[in-house]
Amino acid sequence: MFTEYLFDQSAISDLVEQRKKALSTNRGLSDFLGFGLGVIAGRLKKDPTRYRDYGPYWWALKEALNRNGYNYGQQSDEEISNAYRGNTDAETLVMADEFRSMYLDTFLVHSNQFMLDANTGEMWTLLDSDMESMKLAQ
Numbered sequence: 001m002f003t004e005y006l007f008d009q010s011a012i013s014d015l016v017e018q019r020k021k022a023l024s025t026n027r028g029l030s031d032f033l034g035f036g037l038g039v040i041a042g043r044l045k046k047d048p049t050r051y052r053d054y055g056p057y058w059w060a061l062k063e064a065l066n067r068n069g070y071n072y073g074q075q076s077d078e079e080i081s082n083a084y085r086g087n088t089d090a091e092t093l094v095m096a097d098e099f100r101s102m103y104l105d106t107f108l109v110h111s112n113q114f115m116l117d118a119n120t121g122e123m124w125t126l127l128d129s130d131m132e133s134m135k136l137a138q
Helices: 009-027 032-046 048-067 078-083 089-106 129-137
Strands: 113-115 123-125
Touching: 009 032, 009 089, 032 048, 032 089, 048 078, 048 089, 048 129
Parallel strands: none
Antiparallel strands: 113 123
16 A cells, blocks of 8 residues: 555664664663654754654654653544554654655655655645644744
């Protein structure tokens, strides 16, 4: 069904371990997930519409953020969230960050349309009204 922007699970697992080790070595921190989610929350505080940077990984990332003490609302897309998530919140965080890196290199900022299935060629639109309303409230 979804063919695009998927990551190799073993590569993501390796990246999680590499990033945990780097965080410990470079900053002396052991809470990889807490640190990473805090970085994302800081980005979103500056501009809530930058949730779009995480593309189809946004919904699973939002769930991870909400589970870990942040409150970004309840709107979700279960189908997309299930397709674009890791086996753990840490893996989801790394996948979302990897997508964001690619997004910033290839898309215009605030783009929110993505082709998730190359077989159909249809565009999928990411629109989270919870996050859009946070921008309006600023």
